[in-house]
Amino acid sequence: MRKDYEKLFANLEAPEPPAGLFNRIILAIKREQELRRTRRLQKDNGRRA
Amino acid sequence: MTPQVKISNGVDYSDEKLISDYLAGDEKSLEILIKRYLKPIYSFVYRYADAGQDSEDIAQEVFVKVWRNLKKFNQNKKFKTWIFSIAKNTAIDFLKKKKTIPFSEFENEKGENMFTETLADLSPLPNEILERAEMARILNSAMEKLSLEYRVVLFLRYNDHFNFREIAESLAESLNTIKSRHRRALIQLKKLLS
Numbered sequence: 001m002r003k004d005y006e007k008l009f010a011n012l013e014a015p016e017p018p019a020g021l022f023n024r025i026i027l028a029i030k031r032e033q034e035l036r037r038t039r040r041l042q043k044d045n046g047r048r049a
Numbered sequence: 050m051t052p053q054v055k056i057s058n059g060v061d062y063s064d065e066k067l068i069s070d071y072l073a074g075d076e077k078s079l080e081i082l083i084k085r086y087l088k089p090i091y092s093f094v095y096r097y098a099d100a101g102q103d104s105e106d107i108a109q110e111v112f113v114k115v116w117r118n119l120k121k122f123n124q125n126k127k128f129k130t131w132i133f134s135i136a137k138n139t140a141i142d143f144l145k146k147k148k149t150i151p152f153s154e155f156e157n158e159k160g161e162n163m164f165t166e167t168l169a170d171l172s173p174l175p176n177e178i179l180e181r182a183e184m185a186r187i188l189n190s191a192m193e194k195l196s197l198e199y200r201v202v203l204f205l206r207y208n209d210h211f212n213f214r215e216i217a218e219s220l221a222e223s224l225n226t227i228k229s230r231h232r233r234a235l236i237q238l239k240k241l242l243s
Contacts, residue, residue, distance in 0.1 A: 002207075005235075009207035011184040012192075014092035018105055022087055025112045026080065032113065 064128035068119060079119075082128075083112055089209055090136050096204055097197070098140040107143050111136045126218075133205075133219035191241035199234035202227060 062081065070078035090111055095104040114135050122131060192200055205211040205219065217227040 005203075005207045006210070008184075008188060009203070011188055012208065013185075014088060014208060015095045015104075017087050017091035017108065021091065021105055021108060022084060024105070025083055025087075025109050028109055028113050029079075029116050032117075 065124055068122065068124065068128060072120065079116065086112075086129075086132055090132065093133065093136050093204075093209070094140045094143075097137065097201060098143050103143065103147075107139055108136075111139050114139065127215065129211075130215050130218035133215075134221060137201075137220060187242065191238055194241055195234060195237055198230060199237060202231050203234050203238065206231060 064082065064085075067078040067082045071082070087108070091104060091108045094107040094111065095101075098104065098107060111132070115132055118135075122128070192203070195203070201220065202216055205216045206213075211219070213224055213227050213231065216222075216231075217224045220227070222230075
């Protein structure tokens with residue numbers, strides 16, 4: 001039965017992610033990484049001052 | 050969907066291995082993991098939140114959340130169900146903000162139907178194209194009449210090839226709830242298709 005339904009659902013092709021989405025995700029992660037690094041540096045500098 | 054690629058050419062590319070490699074400093078492993086889940090997660094939020102163009106933002110948010118919490122991920126659990134549970138919660142947050150009716154339409158703002166527009170091009174005969182498009186239209190129309198809970202279970206089971214336990218974990222429901230929801234969904238779908 002499962003196979004029959006899988007066959008039926010195969011008619012509904014999954015929507016394709018837009019081109020560029022992968023790069024957007026990587027960029028968003030890199031930006032947040034950078035932000036965290038900057039905050040850490042500011043914190044460290046604050047402690048030293 | 051084949052996210053759990055265990056061994057390929059003698060190399061272990063399982064989700065678990067990619068996560069531990071990333072946490073050990075290999076940035077590429079995270080990229081492989083994101084690429085592996087990009088389409089399944091995008092189509093899940095597209096269908097779950099009926100978000101059209103916003104699906105892109107939701108999918109991005111899902112992967113950023115995954116990255117933020119990767120260190121806390123319990124590696125005794127399945128990554129696949131974990132990422133889908135994050136996708137579900139992110140889609141719900143989006144719906145709460147937008148107060149939209151989920152799954153109501155599969156048409157975008159231009160009036161295009163994403164399912165019939167994106168049918169795989171396997172170069173079939175014209176009749177086959179028509180039959181597939183017609184089947185997609187009929188099934189799409191029937192699915193729209195089901196409740197969101199039923200639709201999600203059917204999509205995860207027959208489109209993403211999840212087993213019942215994986216669906217239960219992804220949706221944070223009991224196994225019995227998912228099994229009975231699946232049974233009721235199929236009964237309704239059969240009625241709608243006949």
